[in-house]
Amino acid sequence: MTPVLRCTVISLLALALTGCSGRQVQPSDPDIDPWESYNRKMHAFNMGFDRVLLRPIARGYDVVMPDAPQRGVRNFFRNLSYPVTFLNLLLQGKFEESANATGRFLVNSTLGLFGFFDVASKGGLAPYDEDFGQTLAVWGWEESRYFVVPFIGPYTVRDFLGRSFYGYFHPISYRIREYDDYSLLVIDLVTLRAELLPFQEQIDNANDPYTLVRDVYLQNREFEIYDGDPPAPDYDALLEYD
Numbered sequence: 001m002t003p004v005l006r007c008t009v010i011s012l013l014a015l016a017l018t019g020c021s022g023r024q025v026q027p028s029d030p031d032i033d034p035w036e037s038y039n040r041k042m043h044a045f046n047m048g049f050d051r052v053l054l055r056p057i058a059r060g061y062d063v064v065m066p067d068a069p070q071r072g073v074r075n076f077f078r079n080l081s082y083p084v085t086f087l088n089l090l091l092q093g094k095f096e097e098s099a100n101a102t103g104r105f106l107v108n109s110t111l112g113l114f115g116f117f118d119v120a121s122k123g124g125l126a127p128y129d130e131d132f133g134q135t136l137a138v139w140g141w142e143e144s145r146y147f148v149v150p151f152i153g154p155y156t157v158r159d160f161l162g163r164s165f166y167g168y169f170h171p172i173s174y175r176i177r178e179y180d181d182y183s184l185l186v187i188d189l190v191t192l193r194a195e196l197l198p199f200q201e202q203i204d205n206a207n208d209p210y211t212l213v214r215d216v217y218l219q220n221r222e223f224e225i226y227d228g229d230p231p232a233p234d235y236d237a238l239l240e241y242d
Contacts, residue, residue, distance in 0.1 A: 033146045033214060042148040043210045049151065050193075055200070058193035065194075072116040074195060077188045078127065079108045079115025084169050088130035092138045101128045129224065133162030137225045146214055154217040 033039065062070075082105040089098035104120040104127065112119040121127065136158050144158035155163065167173045172184045206212040222230045 031143075032218065035145065035147065039146060039148040039214070040210050042150055043154075043213065045150065046148065046153055047209070054189070054193050055197075058190055058197060061190050062194040062197055070191065070194065073187065073191045075108070075112070075118045076115045077184075077191065078118075079105060079112070080171050080184075081129075083171065084132075084166050085128050085130045087169060088132055088135045089128060091132075091135045092130065094130075097128055100125055104128075131159075131162055132165035133159035133221070134225050136162050142225075146218065154213055156218070156221070159221065 065073075082101065086098050086101050086105075089095075089101055104125040107120040107123065107125065108115045108118060111117075118127075133156070141158050144156035147155050147157050147160060149155055149160060172188065175181050175184055203209050203212065
């Protein structure tokens with residue numbers, strides 16, 4: 001399960017990627033965002049929740065926790081997502097990548113002390129980030145409507161359905177199901193939100209924060225689906241739209 005702060009997380013992480021994708025989403029694109037009226041209201045609600053609750057907690061965490069331990073905690077949770085990444089690499093037919101992901105997990109889980117140190121990256125084993133939403137896109141569900149989920153944030157319908165699959169196989173979700181223990185989830189959310197605090201001003205000062213979050217989310221997802229090499233923009237189509 002992904003938190004409401006995901007609305008902020010996705011936008012901030014992907015700001016640097018907005019020039020990497022071929023998709024150009026118009027401010028009121030009826031094909032991609034037919035539920036814009038609802039989505040804008042839910043976006044405002046989610047951002048208000050983040051501002052009142054999540055952001056202050058993340059700031060407190062950032063003050064008391066030094067940078068090095070914060071990096072270690074982030075590395076631990078990234079390593080913990082290996083089962084989901086591995087399974088989706090297999091489902092996408094990326095067998096070599098799944099083997100590399102396994103090697104990375106084993107190295108970081110042992111030499112990296114349960115993933116707190118990213119030893120594998122220094123050894124040339126790059127990280128992978130795969131989920132079932134990406135798998136559905138690889139299988140043919142390429143286009144999907146934008147959808148802002150209460151207390152969770154931006155998705156498409158495809159990615160939201162895929163997230164259910166992701167959540168079931170993630171170790172954090174397993175711990176919640178079996179032991180009713182939400183401690184790992186809470187730590188993960190706070191750590192992730194704290195990582196993005198330096199970039200908050202970019203969203204707050206945007207002319208239209210909703211459009212920024214939506215466009216960046218969709219472009220980032222396309223970037224992920226095509227493994228960093230999305231198709232070139234269709235400039236003729238863009239000119240026809242204008």
